[in-house]
Amino acid sequence: MKYSHKLxxxxxxxxxxxxxxxxxxxxKAIADSIESNPSLIRRLMSSLSKAGLxxxxxxxxxxxxxxxxxxxxxxxxxxxIDDSHELLHVDxxxxxxxPVGRNIQDTLNAAYDQVQQAAEESMKTIVLQxxxxxxxxxxxxxxx
Amino acid sequence: MKYSHKLxxxxxxxxxxxxxxxxxxxxKAIADSIESNPSLIRRLMSSLSKAGLxxxxxxxxxxxxxxxxxxxxxxxxxxxIDDSHELLHVDxxxxxxxPVGRNIQDTLNAAYDQVQQAAEESMKTIVLQxxxxxxxxxxxxxxx
DNA sequence: CTAGGTGTTACTTTTTAAGTAACTGTTATT
DNA sequence: AATAACAGTTACTTAAAAAGTAACACCTAG
Numbered sequence: 001m002k003y004s005h006k007l008x009x010x011x012x013x014x015x016x017x018x019x020x021x022x023x024x025x026x027x028k029a030i031a032d033s034i035e036s037n038p039s040l041i042r043r044l045m046s047s048l049s050k051a052g053l054x055x056x057x058x059x060x061x062x063x064x065x066x067x068x069x070x071x072x073x074x075x076x077x078x079x080x081i082d083d084s085h086e087l088l089h090v091d092x093x094x095x096x097x098x099p100v101g102r103n104i105q106d107t108l109n110a111a112y113d114q115v116q117q118a119a120e121e122s123m124k125t126i127v128l129q130x131x132x133x134x135x136x137x138x139x140x141x142x143x144x
Numbered sequence: 145m146k147y148s149h150k151l152x153x154x155x156x157x158x159x160x161x162x163x164x165x166x167x168x169x170x171x172k173a174i175a176d177s178i179e180s181n182p183s184l185i186r187r188l189m190s191s192l193s194k195a196g197l198x199x200x201x202x203x204x205x206x207x208x209x210x211x212x213x214x215x216x217x218x219x220x221x222x223x224x225i226d227d228s229h230e231l232l233h234v235d236x237x238x239x240x241x242x243p244v245g246r247n248i249q250d251t252l253n254a255a256y257d258q259v260q261q262a263a264e265e266s267m268k269t270i271v272l273q274x275x276x277x278x279x280x281x282x283x284x285x286x287x288x
Numbered sequence: 289c290t291a292g293g294t295g296t297t298a299c300t301t302t303t304t305a306a307g308t309a310a311c312t313g314t315t316a317t318t
Numbered sequence: 319a320a321t322a323a324c325a326g327t328t329a330c331t332t333a334a335a336a337a338g339t340a341a342c343a344c345c346t347a348g
Contacts, residue, residue, distance in 0.1 A: 011248070026323085026325090027324075033238070039308065042327080059324055059325055100156060100160050104275075108275070118266035119231065126259075148336060171294075183339065184339085
């Protein structure tokens with residue numbers, strides 16, 4: 001998942017919606033906070049909504065979390081916006097005429113699965129509520 | 145680290161060298177097994193060598209592991225070929241005029257560090273020797 | 289001394305993801 | 319009902335990243 005910051009933006013959206021209760025939640029306003037563009041925000045929100053994390057209405061500016069922020073984990077968000085679910089990637093083009101080339105893919109897939117599991121377990125322990133509180137604490141510290 | 149398979153290729157190289165003792169270890173021969181090209185192999189081998197995992201000689205076809213395969217972990221290899229050491233990535237362009245935008249980066253970096261730690265701990269438990277044995281077992285099963 | 293290899297750098301191509309635009313259909317408001 | 323604004327979606331463009339390739343200086347073994 002090199003270079004992609006979709007997960008970061010998705011967390012940003014959810015945190016934004018939870019923090020600024022009853023403010024402007026148009027895709028335009030959120031895009032402004034992320035310094036991105038509304039269309040991209042709408043796509044991410046669509047993924048979050050399909051994954052059941054966000055409740056939206058089609059022509060209406062009224063997104064809200066589908067459940068309390070302490071019941072949404074980083075893993076939930078990751079699974080919502082990433083469809084490969086692979087942090088590491090096997091080289092799918094190896095020489096099948098070589099004993100190593102024709103077996104290494106399966107070997108590595110098994111190994112990478114294990115690493116993936118560990119990463120996902122860790123994501124599961126990180127809750128949106130914690131992230132939001134961390135943002136608020138950092139903001140408070142700035143103002144002192 | 146989407147799409148990148150440098151780690152996979154690096155493991156492939158090391159496994160290849162350990163399995164085929166005293167055979168042709170020219171970058172051309174190894175490239176043939178990976179179905180890649182010699183220059184790329186030489187670059188990866190250079191990284192592995194700089195990280196102290198591989199011993200090479202400049203004009204000579206004589207690469208060998210610097211220590212036994214059971215003393216080389218997947219983490220060693222990962223650290224050797226990846227210099228960002230980040231499986232997840234923060235969006236570095238957020239709006240500093242927004243309370244969320246100006247703090248979320250630090251918040252996410254801390255969270256991602258935790259996930260990275262978990263992934264690396266898992267990589268540490270996977271040893272090159274295990275991967276090689278797995279390849280050989282798979283090959284043996286094919287021939288039955 | 290020469291043929292063939294390594295190590296390295298620069299460059300090109302391919303792939304991926306972000307960014308953008310456009311359009312349909314829904315909602316809220318008057 | 320009309321309309322203005324927005325969500326949801328698709329298609330397309332641009333930018334970024336990684337793989338692939340070529341070239342070359344230097345080293346080594348025969």
